[in-house]
Amino acid sequence: MKFLSKRRKHSAAKPLLLVLALLAVGLGYSFVAPQQTSAETEMTQQIEEGKALFDVSCSSCHGLNGEGTTQGPSLIGVGAASVDFQMGTGRMPAARPEVQIPARPVIYSQEQIDAVAAYVASLGTGPEVPQEDQYSPEGLTAEEVAQGGALFRANCSACHGIVGGGGALPNGKYAPSLFETEDVHIWEAMRTGPQQMPVFSKDVLHDEDVRKIIGFIDAQQDAPTYGGQPIGSNGPVSEGFWIFIVGIGGLIIVGGWIAKKGARAR
Ligand code: HEC
Ligand code: HEC
Incomplete structure (x- = not known):
């Protein structure tokens, strides 16, 4: 104490005290300050x-x-x-x-x-990767899946076809088939709108509606094809194509056969 009081008047005493005080505050802060958590x-x-x-x-x-x-x-x-x-x-x-x-x-x-x-x-902030309960159609009733079908026909079928088989767009672009797509990617496609696809935001389609649409698409993915070969599920286009080849082609063959073996040929 005698040592300190003797030097109290020394010209360096004040700055030294200040430095000491700052050090003390700094040290104290490092103990009190929130540690970065391991999650961070x-x-x-x-x-x-x-x-x-x-x-x-x-x-x-x-x-x-x-x-x-x-x-x-x-x-x-x-x-x-x-x-x-x-x-x-x-x-x-x-x-x-x-x-x-x-x-x-x-x-x-x-x-x-x-x-x-x-x-x-x-x-920069944008849509986050969804949690499973946001996109999983698990627990939806048959009625809700049917509602998903109505929503799909209203919002998606113009590009993706009536059951999601896909379809062509102008300028060599196309809306892909949805028969192989995973649930989480269906959610993300709707919320982020890749390429020509519009963004379906929360205001347009609530998470609940999105789940219903996913439920409908899943049902198409698992659906047995009652009508026989789905031929790409492209509807009239591929069906017309097959009718053209098999139907008209068959008529030509039959016509040729009649011409060769028919009553007139003899
Ligand atoms: C204006 C046309 C259009 C509409 C409407 C549209 N889409 Fe798309 N969609 C596209 C195009 C084009 C792509 C391909 C984007 C790409 O390749 O980057 C696509 C891609 C997708 C994919 C990714 C498929 C895969 O396997 O990679 C999903 C899933 C999808 N759409 C779901 C939907 C749903 C559900 C709706 C209705 C809510 C919808 N789309 C409405 C044009 C459309
Ligand atoms: C050869 C060039 C090329 C490379 C390499 C590339 N991209 Fe892309 N990317 C593009 C183009 C072109 C588009 C826009 C066209 C489209 O959406 O199909 C795009 C679109 C995207 C989008 C969509 C943006 C939106 O508006 O939603 C994302 C996300 C993306 N790229 C991420 C990546 C990531 C991550 C990588 C690396 C792993 C990558 N890209 C590598 C060319 C590239």
């Missing part, structure tokens, strides 16, 4: 992993920060659901620019897709 660290790790994958596989077309280039659109604000749909159906990474980038076998693990999705979501 995991999150940042996932985003970093996603960014690394993105740099390698996606940035050539979508830009190093997802801002877009002449080869691909900006991904800022498209959300995790869009990435999960595009990568989960094998559309992305696109091999080259095309009129319509087709679905292909998926080459990434779901973990890698989740990481890229987390990175893209960190660029």
Whole structure:
């Protein structure tokens, strides 16, 4: 104490005290401050992993920060659901620019897709990947599935065909068949609107309606074909085609046979 009181008047005493006080506050804060939770660290790790994958596989077309280039659109604000749909159906990474980038076998693990999705979501908020209870049609009654059918015919059949078999669109584009599509990807397609498909937001179709539509599509996927060969379930187009070949073709053969073996030929 005597040591301190002796030097109290020293010219360096005040600044020294200040530094000591600051140190004490800093130390104190580091004890009180909220620690970064392990969930948050995991999150940042996932985003970093996603960014690394993105740099390698996606940035050539979508830009190093997802801002877009002449080869691909900006991904800022498209959300995790869009990435999960595009990568989960094998559309992305696109091999080259095309009129319509087709679905292909998926080459990434779901973990890698989740990481890229987390990175893209960190660029700007968009639709999130849905929880299972948002898209699973489990527990729907037959009546609700039928309502889904009505909603499908009103909103989707113009492009995808009356039971989801798919159909052609102008300029070499097409709405794909939905017979193989997974439930989660149906949800994501509706909420993110890939390519020519419109976005069906929550205001247009509530989650409950989306589940009903998925229930209807699932029922078509499992439906036995009572009418025999569905021939692509494209309706009158492919049916007319077959009638043309089998019907007219058959008539020509019969006609030729009559001409050769008929009463007149003899
Ligand atoms: C060869 C160029 C190319 C590469 C590589 C590529 N993309 Fe794309 N991407 C495109 C084009 C072009 C579109 C827009 C056309 C379309 O939607 O089919 C697109 C669309 C998208 C969309 C939809 C955007 C929206 O508006 O909803 C997402 C998400 C996406 N890409 C993610 C990725 C991810 C993730 C990767 C890497 C794993 C990737 N892309 C690699 C060219 C590319
Ligand atoms: C204006 C035409 C149009 C309408 C209306 C439309 N779609 Fe689509 N849909 C498309 C096109 C085009 C694609 C292909 C997008 C691509 O390849 O990037 C598509 C893709 C999809 C896919 C992805 C299929 C797969 O296996 O990859 C699903 C699922 C889908 N649509 C569901 C629906 C549902 C459900 C509705 C009604 C709520 C609907 N669509 C309404 C045009 C349409």
